[in-house]
Amino acid sequence: MKEKNSYYILNIVTIFIVTMFFSCNDSFKQVQKIGISENEPIGIEYNTNLKYTDSGRVVANLISSKYLDYSNRNFPFYEFTDGATLYIYDKENRKSTVVAEYAIVYTVTDLIDMQNNVVITTHDNQILKTDQLFYDQKREWLYTNKPVSFQTEQDVIYGNGFDSNSKFTNAEVLEVTGIITLED
Template identity: 25%
Template sequence: MRKAWIFGLLALMASMAFSCTDELQDPDKEVKYNGPTLENKDVVTLYSDSAKLLVKLQAPVQQEFENGDGVFPKGLYVEFFEKPGEMTSTLKANYAKQDKNKDVYLAKGNVVVNNIQKQEKLETEELYWDKNKQEIYTDKFVKITTAEEIITGKGLRANQDFSRYSITKVTGTFSLKEEE
């Protein structure tokens, strides 16, 4: 019995010795989870001022991260309103990311902005939407189709309803009118 007790004590001491050799991990060096903290499906977000609907944002998936930023990995569709019930323009993209601190959205992949009232369409691969300044801009290639012409260029700045815009560097203008 005494041998069993001594053997048990030696085994306990050996296991304690081995367990004490594990170094403590620095929590700052541990691999941290950087993925979304929240994921919503079939999202509809309404932005209003004084009970007046200004913007309606829809997305199949919205992911939110610890810092408050949001990602729309399957794209988004945004409707802009001037007066109640009067949609002025739309924005559609295959992917988008929201910088929560700046309240700026980055839309990427087959970005299309339609001005419904003027029947004009903007196409680009990347576009920023500054919600606070109510403007859209890009430094990438743009194509604008109006009733009478197609304008191409590089870089654009416009108000968010796409009723006024300026192209930084126009590279081409093509008339859609038939000449008689």
């Protein structure tokens, strides 16, 4: 009878060990997510200074007092809730400045979405005002489909959209709705 009981115990222990062995899986990512909600940032950083370079040359520099890190999402991004200032440098190292009350940087697409009271001051003192502006870091391109006002030396041009390279050599107001010529 002792032999029979040992046989049953051995079988039970074997079944238990095999069950434990097959129930184990690689759950490292699940362990990392414990305590982190998918809707919460995984980090908050203060006094941020992000630089985007191309071949060792700084092309853009994003500065903000606070950003939220959502790199734990399927489509990761960084959110700048307290505003952001973006400096864009051309090949001659001339600086244009974009200021906004809110911004999001999408890391997969290298797209910066600037929103709320967006103001661009170009290196040659042209001024664009709009509610939203996108900056494509890869193509070094700025654009929007929102209403804009664009002030040059001679005119203030109003329209529904804007398209330009980062040098502003081919800046174009889309769907022009009005032009005011400035007097000297």
